[in-house]
Amino acid sequence: MAKKFSSELTKNGLVIVSGLALGIDTIAHQTCLEEGGKTIAVLGGGFHHIYPEENTYLAQAIVKNGGLLISQYKPEEQANTKNFPKRNKVISQVSQAVLVIEAGIRSGAKITAGYAKEQNKKVFVIPNPLDSKNAKGIQQLLEKGATMIFQSTQIMSQLDTRYLVPLTTPVKLIDTKHSEENKIYQILLQRPHSINEIIQKMQDKPQQILQKLSIMEIEGVVENIGNIYRLKEKK
Amino acid sequence: MQIYSICGKLQYEPSLSLQRPFRSPHHSITATAMLGGGRNPLPGEISLAHQGVLFLDELPELKLAVLEGLREPLEERKITINRNLISVSYPCNFILVASMNPCPCGYYGTKQQCKCTQEQIRRYSRKISGPIIDRIDITVPIEYIGYDKLISSQKSETSEKIQKRVEKVRRIQKERYKDLKFQTNAELETKYIEQYCTLARKSQKILENAYQKLQLTTRAYMKILKVARTIADMDESQYIQEQHILEAISYRRKEE
Numbered sequence: 001m002a003k004k005f006s007s008e009l010t011k012n013g014l015v016i017v018s019g020l021a022l023g024i025d026t027i028a029h030q031t032c033l034e035e036g037g038k039t040i041a042v043l044g045g046g047f048h049h050i051y052p053e054e055n056t057y058l059a060q061a062i063v064k065n066g067g068l069l070i071s072q073y074k075p076e077e078q079a080n081t082k083n084f085p086k087r088n089k090v091i092s093q094v095s096q097a098v099l100v101i102e103a104g105i106r107s108g109a110k111i112t113a114g115y116a117k118e119q120n121k122k123v124f125v126i127p128n129p130l131d132s133k134n135a136k137g138i139q140q141l142l143e144k145g146a147t148m149i150f151q152s153t154q155i156m157s158q159l160d161t162r163y164l165v166p167l168t169t170p171v172k173l174i175d176t177k178h179s180e181e182n183k184i185y186q187i188l189l190q191r192p193h194s195i196n197e198i199i200q201k202m203q204d205k206p207q208q209i210l211q212k213l214s215i216m217e218i219e220g221v222v223e224n225i226g227n228i229y230r231l232k233e234k235k
Numbered sequence: 236m237q238i239y240s241i242c243g244k245l246q247y248e249p250s251l252s253l254q255r256p257f258r259s260p261h262h263s264i265t266a267t268a269m270l271g272g273g274r275n276p277l278p279g280e281i282s283l284a285h286q287g288v289l290f291l292d293e294l295p296e297l298k299l300a301v302l303e304g305l306r307e308p309l310e311e312r313k314i315t316i317n318r319n320l321i322s323v324s325y326p327c328n329f330i331l332v333a334s335m336n337p338c339p340c341g342y343y344g345t346k347q348q349c350k351c352t353q354e355q356i357r358r359y360s361r362k363i364s365g366p367i368i369d370r371i372d373i374t375v376p377i378e379y380i381g382y383d384k385l386i387s388s389q390k391s392e393t394s395e396k397i398q399k400r401v402e403k404v405r406r407i408q409k410e411r412y413k414d415l416k417f418q419t420n421a422e423l424e425t426k427y428i429e430q431y432c433t434l435a436r437k438s439q440k441i442l443e444n445a446y447q448k449l450q451l452t453t454r455a456y457m458k459i460l461k462v463a464r465t466i467a468d469m470d471e472s473q474y475i476q477e478q479h480i481l482e483a484i485s486y487r488r489k490e491e
Contacts, residue, residue: 195485196378211481218445218484227337227376227488 001126002027002101008152009099010037013164015067017042017095019087019108020055022185022221023231024101033061036170040094043071044087045079052219054181065171070094088112096159097122100146103137110137117144122158124149180204180212181221185231188222192230239283256287258329262296269301270308276316276323281308284329294335295362302367305331309370312422328422331371335363369454372421372462374488404468420464425457432460433473438480445484459483 006016006028016032018025020041032039041062043050047069050056059069072090073083088111092098098116100123103109113123123146128135142148149155180202187193187201198213199206213229216222223232260269260280271279281289291297308314312328337343338356351359409418411431417423423431434442446456460475463483467475 194378195376207478207482210485211478214445214481214484218441218448220448224485224488227374 003031005099005101005126005152006031007035009155010035010039011167012152012156013037013166014156014159015040015163015165017091019044019084019091020050020059020069021108022052022054023189024109026055026058029058029062033058033065033067033171036065036167038065038067038165038168040068040070042087042091042094043069043073043079044081044083045071046073046075046077047071048075049078051079052221054185061171065168084108085111089115092116092119092121095121096163097124097155099124099126099149099155100138100141101126102128102132102134103141104134105136105140107134107137110141113141113146122147124155126150180208181216184209184212184216185221188229188231192225192228194228198229256284257290258284258287259290259292262291262293264297264301266298266300266304270304270314271316271323271325272318274318276318276321278325278327279314281305281314281327281329282325285326286328287330289329289331291331291333294333295359299362302362303364306366306370330421333371337376368488369452369458371488372458373486375486400469404465407468407471408465420461420468423461423464428457428460432464432475434480435474435476437477438463438475441477441480445480449484451487455487459487462486 002024010016010032015038016028017040018028020026020029020043025041029039029041039062041059045051050059063069070090072086085108088108092112092115095116098113098121100109100113103113103125113125116123123141123144125138125141125146125148127148127150128138147154147158183202184198187198193201195210195213199209202209213222213224217224217229220232222229258280264280267273267279269279269281271277271282294302308327309331313324313326315322315324337360338349338351339359340350343349343351343356349356405419408420412418412423415427420431442456442459445451445459451459459480460483463475463479466479466482467473470476470479472479
């Protein structure tokens with residue numbers, strides 16, 4: 001969904017703003033660049049410490065294609081999860097409207113939407129499956145006056161068209177250093193996988209994949225629950 | 236051999252050879268049969284597996300007392316049995332190999348649909364307590380083999396080849412510990428760990444991170460070091476490199 005909306009909105013000339021985090025943020029930025037759009041990433045730390053490190057290539061691509069990296073912190077300041085709610089405030093501040101793709105009860109997306117409301121910006125949500133853990137936050141947002149949309153055109157009709165940008169050449173993103181970790185991440189985004197399944201899908205030496213999984217586990221991206229790996233829920 | 240002689244079992248092992256034992260008691264075994272004991276204390280399966288392999292199939296089906304009774308022997312590599320008039324120590328330096336299903340129906344985490352509830356799965360895996368898991372060096376998932384793979388002509392590595400590799404690594408270890416009382420990384424005593432498990436600088440950093448972020452126990456930390464030492468030996472690397480540590484970390488399993 002993030003990909004579909006990011007792609008359609010970019011094609012309509014919108015600038016996509018997000019937080020450079022793993023998951024939806026990454027998809028939003030990536031898709032926008034791939035469509036030749038401009039995108040803004042708001043950081044939770046200084047410019048010298050792109051977080052997460054895997055997305056350094058993405059940050060570089062954003063700037064190279066006429067986008068922006070915005071930070072309220074000194075360049076040498078480390079990214080800190082405590083900063084993230086404040087970072088989210090900036091995300092909504094620089095935006096015309098906020099589209100929430102998924103929102104757990106205590107998610108960053110909900111925080112951003114909350115600020116957007118305070119700042120009198122429009123908040124859009126899309127339907128989520130009722131049984132998904134991300135539907136609860138969507139429901140709460142709806143109760144607070146968010147608008148549910150089914151198509152990107154519904155967003156376009158409600159925005160100020162003065163701020164649209166022309167498309168440039170599409171970018172092909174290749175992250176050489178972290179491509180494997182990203183691949184694993186994409187696999188786990190669908191559902192939790194056992195080690196063997198990941199190895200089969202990755203078609204690489206098992207040792208190498210195990211090493212990558214360990215790195216991701218230490219970084220707190222994935223967790224190992226009895227030989228099944230899944231993405232770690234953000235607190 | 237002496238242990239077999241005590242049990243009067245020598246006659247059943249006619250070769251009197253130096254072959255290492257392989258014991259695989261049924262999961263209904265009692266604590267006495269496993270650990271040793273009786274009025275006139277005899278060695279149990281763990282001692283019969285001394286210098287060899289003790290294979291426990293269906294690990295969660297073992298009686299709790301049997302399973303938990305393995306804790307000290309796994310650490311001490313010997314067991315002391317006390318009876319009112321007598322106290323006997325038997326050696327039990329064995330390699331524990333165990334197998335278990337991921338859940339009662341056996342399909343959890345595979346492509347097949349698992350029929351168990353989350354609670355059943357949790358209860359099943361909780362039968363293996365944290366301290367026991369903590370003492371197991373390597374865990375590997377083994378998956379259902381599809382029909383096409385079963386009949387596939389593509390040969391995997393032969394056991395002979397693997398044996399050569401294992402023998403090479405054991406030679407390296409024997410050489411390294413030639414002045415000490417033990418021969419393998421697994422037996423490495425804590426006081427020697429720093430001396431022999433030399434970490435490259437980057438590995439040190441990774442392990443430090445892992446210890447904090449993954450909330451490892453001290454025992455798990457030592458275990459990872461020893462496993463990493465063995466992986467490094469397979470690479471014939473003098474120092475434990477990043478990739479060795481990372482691989483070792485992935486083999487550990489946590490209590491659910």
